[in-house]
Amino acid sequence: MFLTSDPKAIDLQAKLFRGFGDPSRLSILTALRHGPLTVTDILEKTGLSQSNASNHLACLRDCGLVTAEQEGRYVTYHLSDDRVGELLELGESLLSDVARGVYECTRYNVPSAGTTKNKAVLRTLPK
Amino acid sequence: MFLTSDPKAIDLQAKLFRGFGDPSRLSILTALRHGPLTVTDILEKTGLSQSNASNHLACLRDCGLVTAEQEGRYVTYHLSDDRVGELLELGESLLSDVARGVYECTRYNVPSAGTTKNKAVLRTLPK
């Protein structure tokens, strides 16, 4: 057996996709798609709580998906690379054709954006 | 406050990206990138255990990212849409520029592909 490619590269790439795979982070990235925004703007647009957004922004910043600039009292965030936006776009496009399947897939679920009130999970439906 | 876009769409899109955000699933998708493969082929290429691969294949199938065809005793899987491959490619390209940041991001971690022996997690480093 020889592996498709370096498992470490796979792990890293999976981690990269996870950056996009959380509703809070994804809503932040989506909000930034049309231009830079202040944290305050992000809070307004996404409806996330302050500390939640700040935690995720730190994560996105560490991962290199967004960059931050202090401007007076405010900090302005923007997407770090055009490919981040392209990935969002491609995901959106793909989703438009596979949405039903994704919706019905019961192996995993995402938490509802910004809240703890998660949907009931339907793991294993009896045949 | 008005939200960037339908939270339900965000949740779904996040769920889609999660399809790519697990090392086992990602290694399967990557293995399929150069053409259709039998489950047995996938096991060989990825090193995943049979039941683990089968579980993830079911998930990818449900989500519409791959399709399956029975051929005799074997089942052949292939990517369902060109955009799946494009997403992998774009992710790879982006990773080549942000890999260090992703590696060092400590907010979340992926399990090592196909095994339970996970790396130690370094959640919160003291300043």
Added chain:
DNA sequence: GTATAATATCATTGGTTGATGATATGATGA
């Protein structure tokens, strides 16, 4: 029919993650 190879299903469980709430830091203006 029986045996065997290929794949699928599913319950269990340990480790991980994300939201929260409290607190800390930093920047500006009075």
Added chain:
DNA sequence: TCATCATATCATCAACCAATGATATTATAC
């Protein structure tokens, strides 16, 4: 200096997910 606004940090804990191992199903060959 103090007050206040903007943002960051961090510990806690409930919820979730993925690997495993056992078992079931399906297909072929004999």
